[in-house]
Amino acid sequence: MTRDDNPGRDAVPAALRGGGGPDGGRRRKRSGEEPMVPRAQFQDYYGKPVIKPPAWSARDIAGYFFLGGLAGAGSALAAGAHLTGRTSTATALKFSSLGGVSLATAALIHDLGRPARFTHMLRVFKPTSPMSVGSWLLALYGPTAGAAAVSAATGLMPRAGAVATAGAGLLGPAVATYTAVLAADTAVPAWHGAHRELPYLFAASATAAASGMALAAGPLRENAPARCAAALSATADFVADRAVERRLGMVAETLRTGRAGRLRRAARVLTVAGAASAALWGHRSRPAAVAGGLALLAGSACTRFAVFAAGIASATDPVYTVAPQQARLDEQARLDERAGLDERAGSGELGG
Amino acid sequence: MKGNLLSGPEPDPSTDAGHTDAPPRVGFFTDTSVCIGCKACEVACKEWNALPEDGLSFSGMSYDNTQALSASTWRHVAFIEQSAPSAVPTPEGRAELPLAGAEAPGTDGGQMRWLMSSDVCKHCTHAACLDVCPTGSLFRTEYGTVVVQEDICNGCGYCVPACPYGVIEQRPADGRAFKCTMCYDRLGAGQEPACAKACPTESIQFGPLDELRERAALRVDQLQEAGVTGARLYGHDPQDGVGGDGAFFLLLDEPAVYGLPPDPQVTTRDLPAMWRHAGAAGVALAAGTVLSFTLPSVLRAAASAAASAASAASAALRGGGAR
Ligand code: SF4
Ligand code: SF4
Numbered sequence: 161m162t163r164d165d166n167p168g169r170d171a172v173p174a175a176l177r178g179g180g181g182p183d184g185g186r187r188r189k190r191s192g193e194e195p196m197v198p199r200a201q202f203q204d205y206y207g208k209p210v211i212k213p214p215a216w217s218a219r220d221i222a223g224y225f226f227l228g229g230l231a232g233a234g235s236a237l238a239a240g241a242h243l244t245g246r247t248s249t250a251t252a253l254k255f256s257s258l259g260g261v262s263l264a265t266a267a268l269i270h271d272l273g274r275p276a277r278f279t280h281m282l283r284v285f286k287p288t289s290p291m292s293v294g295s296w297l298l299a300l301y302g303p304t305a306g307a308a309a310v311s312a313a314t315g316l317m318p319r320a321g322a323v324a325t326a327g328a329g330l331l332g333p334a335v336a337t338y339t340a341v342l343a344a345d346t347a348v349p350a351w352h353g354a355h356r357e358l359p360y361l362f363a364a365s366a367t368a369a370a371s372g373m374a375l376a377a378g379p380l381r382e383n384a385p386a387r388c389a390a391a392l393s394a395t396a397d398f399v400a401d402r403a404v405e406r407r408l409g410m411v412a413e414t415l416r417t418g419r420a421g422r423l424r425r426a427a428r429v430l431t432v433a434g435a436a437s438a439a440l441w442g443h444r445s446r447p448a449a450v451a452g453g454l455a456l457l458a459g460s461a462c463t464r465f466a467v468f469a470a471g472i473a474s475a476t477d478p479v480y481t482v483a484p485q486q487a488r489l490d491e492q493a494r495l496d497e498r499a500g501l502d503e504r505a506g507s508g509e510l511g512g
Numbered sequence: 513m514k515g516n517l518l519s520g521p522e523p524d525p526s527t528d529a530g531h532t533d534a535p536p537r538v539g540f541f542t543d544t545s546v547c548i549g550c551k552a553c554e555v556a557c558k559e560w561n562a563l564p565e566d567g568l569s570f571s572g573m574s575y576d577n578t579q580a581l582s583a584s585t586w587r588h589v590a591f592i593e594q595s596a597p598s599a600v601p602t603p604e605g606r607a608e609l610p611l612a613g614a615e616a617p618g619t620d621g622g623q624m625r626w627l628m629s630s631d632v633c634k635h636c637t638h639a640a641c642l643d644v645c646p647t648g649s650l651f652r653t654e655y656g657t658v659v660v661q662e663d664i665c666n667g668c669g670y671c672v673p674a675c676p677y678g679v680i681e682q683r684p685a686d687g688r689a690f691k692c693t694m695c696y697d698r699l700g701a702g703q704e705p706a707c708a709k710a711c712p713t714e715s716i717q718f719g720p721l722d723e724l725r726e727r728a729a730l731r732v733d734q735l736q737e738a739g740v741t742g743a744r745l746y747g748h749d750p751q752d753g754v755g756g757d758g759a760f761f762l763l764l765d766e767p768a769v770y771g772l773p774p775d776p777q778v779t780t781r782d783l784p785a786m787w788r789h790a791g792a793a794g795v796a797l798a799a800g801t802v803l804s805f806t807l808p809s810v811l812r813a814a815a816s817a818a819a820s821a822a823s824a825a826s827a828a829l830r831g832g833g834a835r
């Protein structure tokens with residue numbers, strides 16, 4: 161037999177570090193920092209996670225969420241800029257979209273356990289698998305965005321370039337938002353719990369990144385739409401982020417604390433500051449436009465890495481898997497009980 | 513056949529998956545009330561499937577040094593030491609040996625007890641791992657079980673967080689995902705899976721799922737009558753969040769105590785809603801882009817219109833004043 165080290169198993173187990181122990185009747189309590197939401201107490205299995213967190217690397221997968229968003233929303237902005245004759249901005253965005261989607265694809269392949277088998281992604285088309293849908297989407301979008309960029313760079317085949325620009329502009333929003341479904345269609349509490357809101361957060365964050373790129377790379381005289389998009393997307397980002405937090409309930413702790421909390425706070429500051437700088441001074445000051453644009457890009461990246469980190473944190477602590485499920489069961493039991501009472505009352509069994 | 517392909521009761525998953533003339537769906541009924549924690553199942557599974565060793569460590573978790581299901585551990589025997597809520601019924605004539613530390617504080621007059629449970633892949637009726645696998649590596653067999661094809665899997669790792677039970681995992685040194693196959697090779701040869709064959713107490717029972725469900729219902733009633741009030745079935749109900757498990761359990765305490773989720777859901781159930789929201793978000797993104805290109809010029813036009821109106825008005829006023 162071969163040896164297959166599992167690093168997790170060789171670490172000092174929690175039971176030996178104090179905390180949970182083989183003492184029977186382990187009631188779960190949090191040592192150290194106070195939970196923001198009082199937790200329902202429950203017994204777990206030596207503090208072991210109930211679900212398995214993904215083995216994805218944050219750099220590859222959160223990086224992919226960011227780059228895919230930048231590329232997708234960038235293509236939409238590029239199409240607009242192309243159509244309205246803002247050629248320099250359009251060209252810059254076409255380059256950034258091609259670069260983004262290329263890097264994103266490289267990150268995805270790098271993260272595979274068997275990178276040489278990346279073509280297996282296109283073996284089948286499975287609508288039930290967001291990763292399959294996404295692979296096909298990328299296979300369509302990548303070459304389209306590439307054609308748009310190459311035509312813009314070389315000036316060759318302007319007609320075909322315009323068609324490719326429009327095509328990438330139409331596919332772009334799908335590339336930017338499907339990644340939210342990719343994350344949400346898992347048992348990870350912080351992702352699946354927010355499956356309704358996450359696509360809007362990703363759309364807003366992607367637009368913020370793309371407008372940031374347009375501000376940083378495009379000339380001042382062309383940047384009115386980018387400034388408008390920056391303001392709109394920063395507002396939408398704020399609203400969607402709040403909606404995610406509200407929806408997650410106690411699981412939102414994972415967004416507020418630890419690595420995810422730090423990243424999320426950085427994202428808020430960067431996004432607001434970037435949008436403000438762009439909107440207020442971006443039309444007359446080149447440094448303000450560039451700084452605002454870079455801040456928006458960094459803010460968008462922080463948002464994706466924060467969501468990623470919150471997901472890992474929520475998968476690693478069993479409380480985030482068990483407590484919401486238990487609450488759902490308790491609520492169902494309460495409803496059933498009330499329905500039972502109503503029924504009996506209705507049929508006169510309970511009498512006067 | 514229609515309507516329940518993503519969630520809800522589905523009587524015949526293998527036919528729905530396209531198999532014709534499928535044999536009856538088989539499964540495991542793991543009756544933890546008779547498990548003695550011998551781990552013969554773990555060993556038999558490792559042996560038969562030639563699974564690599566994956567960590568020899570002392571966990572401090574009772575007699576459980578295996579710790580969890582993983583890519584190279586397809587049966588995992590959980591050990592829980594706890595003070596029983598009330599006296600545990602002892603069968604007539606069984607010698608009772610005192611447990612070390614039985615008088616530990618907090619036992620409230622109850623006795624110490626061990627709960628042991630041999631965990632395994634649930635071979636869900638609606639398997640999230642299978643739904644999300646982009647390569648088609650995970651598939652539904654003619655027996656209604658869920659199996660990974662090692663020559664197809666590219667180690668994307670999507671199945672890992674999708675499983676609501678934390679079963680399937682990537683093998684670190686290999687990259688691909690692995691899990692229990694319910695001994696697909698043995699089933700094909702008319703044999704029962706290795707773990708069920710090795711289990712000395714029939715804690716692991718293998719057979720057609722319908723039969724197992726009937727047997728389990730009888731057994732839980734029997735235990736309840738004998739005063740084991742904590743006895744309950746887990747994963748037996750086709751109405752539950754995954755459409756019922758192909759491998760289900762009789763437990764003596766809350767599922768979370770064994771490291772099992774209390775109300776697992778196949779996330780694909782919400783996939784249509786997720787695609788709708790993603791579509792709406794994409795449209796919103798496109799609309800926001802269009803707005804960004806129209807709004808500034810509209811505002812500018814409005815501003816200049818206002819400015820010219822204002823200057824016209826002031827000119828008119830000035831003219832009026834001069835008169
Ligand atoms: S328990 Fe997990 S790995 Fe097993 S079939 Fe269900 S979803 Fe797949
Ligand atoms: S890791 Fe393998 S089995 Fe799992 S989803 Fe990816 S391709 Fe399918």
Ligand code: SF4
Pocket residue numbers: 546547548549550551552553554589628630710711712713714715716
């Ligand atoms: S399930 Fe059977 S083989 Fe496995 S530990 Fe229990 S008694 Fe032993």
